[in-house]
Amino acid sequence: MKAFDILPTVGVGPIRFGMTRADVRELIGPHDGDGDEEREWYLEDLAIDFDAAGKVAFIEIAESENFRALLDGECLHELDADSAVAHVEKLAPFDPDAPEPGYTYVFPKLQLSLWRSVVPDASQDLDDPTGRTFEAVGVGPDGYFPNTGG
Template identity: 35%
Template sequence: MKHLAVEPGQSIGDIRLGMTQKEVEQTEAFAFDPKVEFDAQGKAHFIEFYESDEYKCVLGELDLLGTEADVLIPQLDAIAPYDREDPELGCSYQFDQIGLILWRPVAMTREDMNESWFLEMPTENQQDETKHLCFSTVAIYTEGHYE
């Protein structure tokens, strides 16, 4: 499994903010099909990777898409506070000071696994729902991207 180093506000793997589309397409990480948005000057200003069995997105020792959100968020919050006013809080955690955002479609917790709505699901559905304990995407962005 490939490890893609996440440098908030700078790069994921060998894809760096500020690269042109041609430069991005020549990177090794481009083979993993990231979402890359470009500004009016044609420079990458947003890079997003989705959960995958092919790679891990790591920030130091932290597996950003493989660590449960309840464990990961306090560790990241100690580095830079997340936006506590985010209307999608629970699903989305945005760290503006460092240019990092994590997202998942459902805000799932271990406690939810004891709730009747979860326990009444078929086992197959329960297994599918537990993937929401972790984040589905990690993205980095340039300063001012969300303003």
């Protein structure tokens, strides 16, 4: 299985912010099916957003059977949510005032986010994995995620 390093403010694996669609396709192959003007999917679980000039502007990574995305040696999709947040916090703090607390953690210094659609609560069965890990890791260039904290 391929491993892609998450390089905060730079890109993911061989993909760099500012690359063209042609650059991306040359490096990792054609996009999966229908894309739109702004977002294309690659390797089934790698979403790349393009700006109006057709350059890579944001990368979102879902858990994948085709690749692992590593930040400082750890695959954030394989860690429980608390451990994933703690791992990223070794590099930079998250913004406690970012929208959707508990669902989304934004690390402005790294221009990185962690997202899950469900936050488990005390009534959830311990065997139910829903919400216990993050579904998406987002990576942007400098300035993508503003720091909303005071």
